[in-house]
Amino acid sequence: MERIPSTYPDRLRPNGSARRPNRKSRMTELTQSNSRALVPLNDLSRRYPGEAEMLVASVERVVGSGWYVHGPEHAAFEQEFATFLGVDHCVGVASGTDALELSLRALRRAHGTVVTAANAGGYTSIAARAAGLSVRYADVNPDSLCLSAETVFPCLDQSVAAVVVTHLYGLLPDLKVLHGLCRSRGVALIEDCAQATGAKRHGRRAGAFGDMAAFSFYPTKNLGALGDGGAVVTNDASYDSALRALRHYGWGERYVVKLAGGRNSRLDEIQAAVLRERLKFLDAQNSRRRAVVARYVEAAAGTGARVLPATGTEHVAHLAVIVTDKRDHVRHLFSEARVATEVHYPIPDHRQPAFRSEFTGGTLPETEHAAKRVLTLPCFPNLTDEEIDRVCEVLRGL
Ligand SMILES: *Cc1c(COP(=O)(O)O)cnc(C)c1O
Numbered sequence: 001m002e003r004i005p006s007t008y009p010d011r012l013r014p015n016g017s018a019r020r021p022n023r024k025s026r027m028t029e030l031t032q033s034n035s036r037a038l039v040p041l042n043d044l045s046r047r048y049p050g051e052a053e054m055l056v057a058s059v060e061r062v063v064g065s066g067w068y069v070h071g072p073e074h075a076a077f078e079q080e081f082a083t084f085l086g087v088d089h090c091v092g093v094a095s096g097t098d099a100l101e102l103s104l105r106a107l108r109r110a111h112g113t114v115v116t117a118a119n120a121g122g123y124t125s126i127a128a129r130a131a132g133l134s135v136r137y138a139d140v141n142p143d144s145l146c147l148s149a150e151t152v153f154p155c156l157d158q159s160v161a162a163v164v165v166t167h168l169y170g171l172l173p174d175l176k177v178l179h180g181l182c183r184s185r186g187v188a189l190i191e192d193c194a195q196a197t198g199a200k201r202h203g204r205r206a207g208a209f210g211d212m213a214a215f216s217f218y219p220t221k222n223l224g225a226l227g228d229g230g231a232v233v234t235n236d237a238s239y240d241s242a243l244r245a246l247r248h249y250g251w252g253e254r255y256v257v258k259l260a261g262g263r264n265s266r267l268d269e270i271q272a273a274v275l276r277e278r279l280k281f282l283d284a285q286n287s288r289r290r291a292v293v294a295r296y297v298e299a300a301a302g303t304g305a306r307v308l309p310a311t312g313t314e315h316v317a318h319l320a321v322i323v324t325d326k327r328d329h330v331r332h333l334f335s336e337a338r339v340a341t342e343v344h345y346p347i348p349d350h351r352q353p354a355f356r357s358e359f360t361g362g363t364l365p366e367t368e369h370a371a372k373r374v375l376t377l378p379c380f381p382n383l384t385d386e387e388i389d390r391v392c393e394v395l396r397g398l
Contacts, residue, residue, distance in 0.1 A: 037340035039378045039387040042220055046382035048281065055226070058273040068269050077272040077279075078231070084279060085205045087213075087233045089240035092267030093247050096194040096216020099230035100127035103190050103212040104162060105261045106232075106242040109133065112161030115187075117147050118349040119367045120166035124192060125349045131261075133161060137350050139364045145169070145308075145374075149177040151366075156181075162188040165210070167196030169344070170222070170289075170310060170318035172206040179209060190214065194230075195318040197223040198282045207233045212243075217267075217275055222289070222316050223282050225271040288381040289317035292388060296320055296377060299392035305330065307395070319344055320379035322395075327375050330398060334377070337394045342376045 034041065062073060074092055082090040093099050100123060104114065114128040118137040128135045138155045141148040147165045163182055167173065175189070182189040191207055193199075194216035199206040207213035217229035232243050242259060245252060250262020293310040300307045305324040310317035321344065324330045334341045348367050350359040377391055 033335040033338070034340040034342070036338060038338040039340060039383075039390050041340040041342055041376065041378050042380045043382070044219055044224070046380075048382070054277050055274060058277055059270055062269045062273050065269070069266050071269045073269045073273040073276065074267060077267070077276050080276060080279060081231060082233060084282075085207045085233055087208050088235045089237070089243075090231050090233045091240060091243040091247060092272065093230045093232060093243075094265040094267060095228045096192075096214060096218060096221075096230040097123050097127055098247075098263070098265040099194075099214035099216065099232045100124055100164065100190070100192060101130045102243055102246045102263070102265060103214055103232045103234075103239075104128055104131040104133055104164075105246050106212065106239045107161055107188055108242065109161040113157075113159045114162050114164055115147075115152055115155045115160055116164040117166055117168070117367070118351075118364055119145060119345065119370060120168055120192065120349075121345050122349045122352060122355075123194070124164045124166065125352075125355060128164075134358070135349070135355075136160070137348075137359070137364055137367070138163075139366050140168075140370070141173075142366045142369070144171055144173045145366075145370055146171060146173045147178065148173065149181045152178060153181060156185050156187065160185070160187050162190050164190045164192055166192040166194075167199060167206055169308060169321050170196050170199060170316040171308075172196050172199035172201050172209075172314045172316075174201065175209045188212070194218075194221060196316055197221060198286045199314055199316045201312075201314040208235075211236060212239055217271065222286060222318055223275060223278055226274050227268075227271055229267045229271040229275065231267065285381040286316040289379055290315065292379050292383055293317045293320045295388050295392055296322070296395055299395040300398065303395065303398040305395065305398045317379060320377045322375050322377060323370065323373045324375060324398070325373060327373055331375060333397070334375075334391075334394055337390060339391050339394060340378060343374060344376050346371065 078090040112133050113136050114133050115136050115138050116124040117140050125135050136155050138151045145168050189210040191210040191213035193206045193213050196206040212234045215231045217225040245259045246262050247265040250257045250259040252258030290310045297307045305322045308321045331341050348371050
């Protein structure tokens with residue numbers, strides 16, 4: 001197989017992650033071995049040529065401007081991101097979780113149910129609770145590991161206000177049937193695009209399909225800031241105006257609270273300036289991510305492990321995930337080869353200690369099946385060919 005052209009990190013630090021504590025680390029044997037890994041799961045200190053200078057220039061531009069929140073960079077980012085996605089409105093907020101919560105609040109339903117998947121990290125569960133809505137879990141399609149019209153259909157009743165579909169691991173699934181179902185039942189469809197920024201199906205970007213869509217710019221996401229950030233996009237002018245009020249204390253005009261449930265949730269000017277620059281590289285970086293996954297797919301062919309493919313533009317390869325019946329063993333083999341791995345996500349939402357008492361629904365067989373078998377491998381644009389080779393060597397032996 002052809003080598004993928006490398007993206008030339010100017011400061012290659014294969015051991016870089018060893019010096020930084022892992023944000024989510026529990027001191028298990030595996031996270032310790034991840035921190036000694038030769039191939040890290042991600043390394044945000046690697047840059048493409050000129051990126052470091054661009055970041056410094058962006059920050060200096062903001063510092064010199066005297067505008068630190070909701071200034072010209074933020075307005076320009078909202079405009080440019082909406083144009084990039086092909087939607088009418090973009091509303092910057094402080095995080096992806098806020099984007100989910102505020103989009104649910106923008107529905108203006110005092111109570112109701114949100115139907116979502118239980119395999120997507122719990123963000124929608126947390127946001128729905130914060131918005132005062134209850135949650136019902138639908139199972140996922142075994143191929144896409146995303147919701148589908150078939151899995152959502154049995155969960156719909158009069159109480160349902162919205163379906164939140166998460167484009168898991170970077171896959172924008174075909175939403176045509178699900179969207180039609182939601183529309184016919186008067187239920188809002190909200191896309192969680194936190195892992196799928198830039199994905200495109202039938203010429204339309206993720207975020208342009210639902211009534212609203214939530215994005216996260218957490219640093220490890222495909223479009224990442226230098227801190228937290230998020231956005232909600234929509235083609236609906238009334239959702240747009242509700243969102244603009246809700247992110248700003250619920251104000252209609254200054255000091256006049258028009259909408260209850262408002263918050264302070266702002267994307268700051270420095271993050272907006274950085275995101276404007278990085279947006280220009282997003283498609284190229286997503287291609288590079290797909291090429292990494294293609295190498296893994298090829299290496300695992302004929303073995304007992306299935307690498308979830310990321311072939312067309314509808315997949316932006318946020319994570320490279322394999323599905324294997326022998327996860328503990330496979331994880332051990334990667335650890336021996338000093339390749340970092342992770343599980344996204346080990347505990348489905350309906351099994352989470354804080355939520356499980358509320359779960360009264362039936363079983364979620366595909367969700368449970370996948371939670372025991374998925375394993376995430378290193379995947380980011382600046383992985384080197386040598387690092388990819390090392391991962392592939394382990395895959396070939398499975
Ligand atoms: C990261 C993520 C979020 C939350 O984004 P934050 O910016 O960390 O709040 C929501 N949904 C999904 C699917 C995510 O991956």
